[in-house]
Amino acid sequence: MLTTHPRRGAGVMSSGLETVRPGRRYYFDGMRPLALTRPPIGVFLYSLKGWGVLETPVAGGSGRGGGVAEKVPEEHALLVRVPSEHCYQSAPECAEWTFVWFVFDHAYLIERLFSRGAEDFLNRVFALPEESAPVKAALALVEHIWRGGGDDTFTVEEGLFRWMLEMERWVFLQKHPLEPRQKLLEQVRAFALRHLAESLPVERLAAEFSMSRTHFTHWFSRVTGQMPAAFVREVRLGEAAVLLRDANLSVKEIAARTGFADANHLCKCFRARFHFSPGAYRNLRDAAAGGTEVAGKA
Known part of the structure; x- marks a missing residue:
């Protein structure tokens, strides 16, 4: 399932629910040529079943097939900036990987999460229970768009900010119990x-x-x-x-x-x-x- 947000002004470009099964490879390169010619975007992906892999570079290396590999299993999420040195992909040994995702291009969120908050948010994997506030906010945002609310730019942007704030709160409390x-x-x-x-x-x-x-x-x-x-x-x-x-x-x-x-x-x-x-x-x-x-x- 894939929906494309019709109005970019709200900050969400597209969202989807996908299942990857044997025989199909899923691969996303954070440095794909097209991404280098466009303004930066962010991708949030949450695993519902199975697992995928996020690869990021070691010092001085590339994250495209030669870096540090980290699983993104059930009740985990990845957050990445495009363009940047990373790739995420399905794993051949995983029978089925189901995940929900959305892509955002809100300039303020991109700067806040990936510039000011780079240490905590840039190309990271997070352990997020399904009942956690960040996941609830993300799913509510995607559901609102899927139910036809994508034209309501104010509500979409409000949902996007709520998700960002819940992510920041979650990370802060993990670092400072x-x-x-x-x-x-x-x-x-x-x-x-x-x-x-x-x-x-x-x-x-x-x-x-x-x-x-x-x-x-x-x-x-x-x-x-x-x-x-x-x-x-x-x-x-x-x-x-x-x-x-x-x-x-x-x-x-x-x-x-x-x-x-x-x-x-x-x-x-x-x-x-x-x-x-x-x-x-x-x-x-x-x-x-x-x-x-x-x-x-x-």
């Missing part, structure tokens, strides 16, 4: 709140955990996916927002209570995080209390 991540964040949050008005360099946090600055930074980043200084800044900003909302203190006083160097430092960090100045944020509180509108971001 929720329980140890949450435990460490709560420990550091509690320490930062106990010393909210004080300077809190990473060295001091590291000492609390009996580690060097470098060791602690690497460990914290590996477990949580964040940098310790950035997380402490988030804690401080959250408390500053609470004080702006609930207390009639000057910005200077709030900066001192939440560990910022001065009011200017707080304003700069606050605007970068919330896209409002502290004064505009406080005006929102006053407007909500008085039932009036705020004209703009001060």
Whole structure:
């Protein structure tokens, strides 16, 4: 079964459900000549039965018949960029390989997944249970198109973004499991709140955990996916927002209570995080209390 999406503007070019049986070879070369003359695309393929193979290059080599071979069995998916050095294909020893797939050419997703997120997403195989959120999002997208919804570009694009976000969430949680991540964040949050008005360099946090600055930074980043200084800044900003909302203190006083160097430092960090100045944020509180509108971001 194969359906072709009629409108490229939504970001999905085509989608399909295929079964490869003995006597038929399935082979896709990520560097096929035609691909080199066109804008890049992405391919997501999910194995429902049997298995295929993704080959990617070793350092300095080619992924077309001479690289690292990885199975794509049931409840696994591959995600590849075309053009790039890889190939995926059926395996002669597999009696039957059934998979669902879609091809997308949404420029923002291509850049986000394969440039900024290349380490996690470029030419990769993922273990994804059928009930996992990324698979549900992918199947819902394909089903919507197959049922005649391909002309609804807004819904198709929404489904494509939902799939991408679920993929990013899945990969993030695989790298940073929720329980140890949450435990460490709560420990550091509690320490930062106990010393909210004080300077809190990473060295001091590291000492609390009996580690060097470098060791602690690497460990914290590996477990949580964040940098310790950035997380402490988030804690401080959250408390500053609470004080702006609930207390009639000057910005200077709030900066001192939440560990910022001065009011200017707080304003700069606050605007970068919330896209409002502290004064505009406080005006929102006053407007909500008085039932009036705020004209703009001060």
